Amino acid sequence: MQVSMTVNGQAVSGDVDPRTLLVHYLREDLRLTGTHVGCETSYCGACTVIVDGKAVKSCTMLTAQAEGAEITTIEGLAENGDLHPVQEGFWERHGLQCGFCTPGMILSAVTLLDENADPSEDEIRLGIEGNLCRCTGYHNIVKAIEYAGAKLRGEEPAPAEWEVNA
Amino acid sequence: MFPREFEYVAPSSLDEALGTLASNPGAKVMSGGMSLIPMMKLRLFSPELVVDIARIGGLDGIEDRGDHIAIGALVRHETTAASPLVQQHAAALASAAAWTGDRQVRARGTTCGALAHADIAADQPAAALALGATMVAASSGGTRDIAAADFFVDTLTSALEPNEILTEVRIPKSSGSAYDKLGRRGGHTDYAVAGAAAAVTMSDGTVSSAGVALTGVGTKPTIAAGSVEAIVGTDGSAEAIAGAVARATEGVTVLEDLYGSAEYKAHLAGVYVGRALEQAIAATG
Ligand SMILES: Cc1cc2nc3c(=O)[nH]c(=O)nc-3n(C[C@H](O)[C@H](O)[C@H](O)COP(=O)(O)OP(=O)(O)OC[C@H]3O[C@@H](n4cnc5c(N)ncnc54)[C@H](O)[C@@H]3O)c2cc1C
Ligand code: FES
Ligand code: FES
Numbered sequence: 001m002q003v004s005m006t007v008n009g010q011a012v013s014g015d016v017d018p019r020t021l022l023v024h025y026l027r028e029d030l031r032l033t034g035t036h037v038g039c040e041t042s043y044c045g046a047c048t049v050i051v052d053g054k055a056v057k058s059c060t061m062l063t064a065q066a067e068g069a070e071i072t073t074i075e076g077l078a079e080n081g082d083l084h085p086v087q088e089g090f091w092e093r094h095g096l097q098c099g100f101c102t103p104g105m106i107l108s109a110v111t112l113l114d115e116n117a118d119p120s121e122d123e124i125r126l127g128i129e130g131n132l133c134r135c136t137g138y139h140n141i142v143k144a145i146e147y148a149g150a151k152l153r154g155e156e157p158a159p160a161e162w163e164v165n166a
Numbered sequence: 167m168f169p170r171e172f173e174y175v176a177p178s179s180l181d182e183a184l185g186t187l188a189s190n191p192g193a194k195v196m197s198g199g200m201s202l203i204p205m206m207k208l209r210l211f212s213p214e215l216v217v218d219i220a221r222i223g224g225l226d227g228i229e230d231r232g233d234h235i236a237i238g239a240l241v242r243h244e245t246t247a248a249s250p251l252v253q254q255h256a257a258a259l260a261s262a263a264a265w266t267g268d269r270q271v272r273a274r275g276t277t278c279g280a281l282a283h284a285d286i287a288a289d290q291p292a293a294a295l296a297l298g299a300t301m302v303a304a305s306s307g308g309t310r311d312i313a314a315a316d317f318f319v320d321t322l323t324s325a326l327e328p329n330e331i332l333t334e335v336r337i338p339k340s341s342g343s344a345y346d347k348l349g350r351r352g353g354h355t356d357y358a359v360a361g362a363a364a365a366v367t368m369s370d371g372t373v374s375s376a377g378v379a380l381t382g383v384g385t386k387p388t389i390a391a392g393s394v395e396a397i398v399g400t401d402g403s404a405e406a407i408a409g410a411v412a413r414a415t416e417g418v419t420v421l422e423d424l425y426g427s428a429e430y431k432a433h434l435a436g437v438y439v440g441r442a443l444e445q446a447i448a449a450t451g
Pocket of ligand 2: 037038059
């Protein structure tokens with residue numbers, strides 16, 4: 001079947017089998033391999049992309065369901081080479097180790113901060129409950145999102161813990 | 167991992183969708199896909215034709231209808247959870263929707279889909295039961311109303327026929343309702359290890375009517391008839407609630423599963439009936 005949508009600001013269209021999952025269309029047809037496949041069972045969130053402003057698990061969505069949608073993948077987040085504040089936060093606060101969960105984690109965090117510009121630590125932890133990380137223990141991910149929140153609010157982020165405790 | 171081959175249609179009108187279902191016995195309704203797609207990927211279920219109802223207009227509203235609120239088929243969990251109407255008149259359902267899955271699941275899954283799916287450990291069915299909701303099912307032959315008490319038939323089985331679409335759920339307004347659960351991943355996260363919803367009406371200091379329902383403990387979301395009987399006619403005091411807690415699983419088949427023994431689940435059922443009743447009664451005040 002024919003599908004068309006906008007991915008990272010560009011109109012794309014293609015011919016897919018109805019059973020093609022959005023994650024496979026993005027990775028295999030569009031070659032946007034920043035969207036990862038982790039659990040394949042709808043739990044880990046590594047496949048998270050933003051569809052019409054909402055974080056969704058692209059392993060649990062048919063490409064056909066995304067007909068006409070606006071999609072942002074991790075490749076579309078930076079503008080003119082400048083990292084998005086959430087990407088910058090993960091860089092500045094060491095919000096990743098192996099990096100496998102990171103694209104999905106970042107896109108969930110972007111929508112979390114869209115809805116709640118100044119989340120508490122608890123709200124951040126609940127906001128990323130759909131994204132699993134096997135490396136970091138989440139601590140620095142929370143710090144990265146706090147950093148990004150401050151940046152997006154036009155505030156100076158709190159200094160890194162390792163600077164304070166040095 | 168991906169599903170077996172199927173045909174896909176996304177009708178833009180309800181009549182078209184109902185006509186397609188009527189003429190294709192192997193068809194399956196898809197709404198948010200948050201339960202259907204995982205099942206199809208695991209090949210536990212392989213429909214020949216998927217009828218995606220998400221593009222049908224006019225089914226995505228939450229309306230105030232005087233004595234009840236109506237939630238359309240396409241209203242997503244996150245919308246139910248954030249709706250001031252639902253929060254005010256059906257607090258148990260607002261909490262149940264807020265604690266369904268995670269951010270990504272709530273952005274796609276629908277309240278009506280969660281009811282139709284009838285998972286043994288789903289949140290919103292318990293709230294619908296306690297609040298005495300009515301499901302409106304449409305087919306090409308017309309519509310019928312199904313009381314929540316008759317809707318949850320068995321594990322993953324609702325009273326809907328394969329050619330029917332649940333177009334809306336109607337919830338009688340209640341000023342005193344609450345839902346609480348233990349999630350499988352702790353706190354309120356993920357399906358209920360056990361959970362309970364309660365809705366109460368107080369008149370002159372007496373509980374004049376009540377609904378109490380359990381999820382996660384048996385073969386389906388179910389009314390806790392013993393607790394209802396115990397609490398109605400009392401003053402809703404801590405002692406009265408303790409009486410309802412003691413009868414939480416009366417007549418309910420409690421089953422062991424991956425998340426706990428039957429004994430543990432029966433204990434939790436009591437704990438959550440107590441918490442839900444306490445909050446529901448406090449809310450009426
Ligand atoms: C990671 C994850 C975590 C989850 N955690 C929870 C949780 O904590 N608590 C919980 O309760 N649920 C949980 N769920 C399930 C979630 O609530 C689903 O969204 C819901 O069960 C189904 O809603 P849907 O709109 O996605 O329906 P679909 O998946 O599209 O459909 C599910 C079933 O219902 C039928 N159906 C759907 N809508 C209609 C309709 N309008 N008329 C007739 N039939 C219909 C379909 O034919 C299908 O059989 C989770 C799911 C995932 C993937
Ligand atoms: S790969 Fe989609 S949730 Fe894990
Ligand atoms: S950094 Fe390795 S899974 Fe999160």
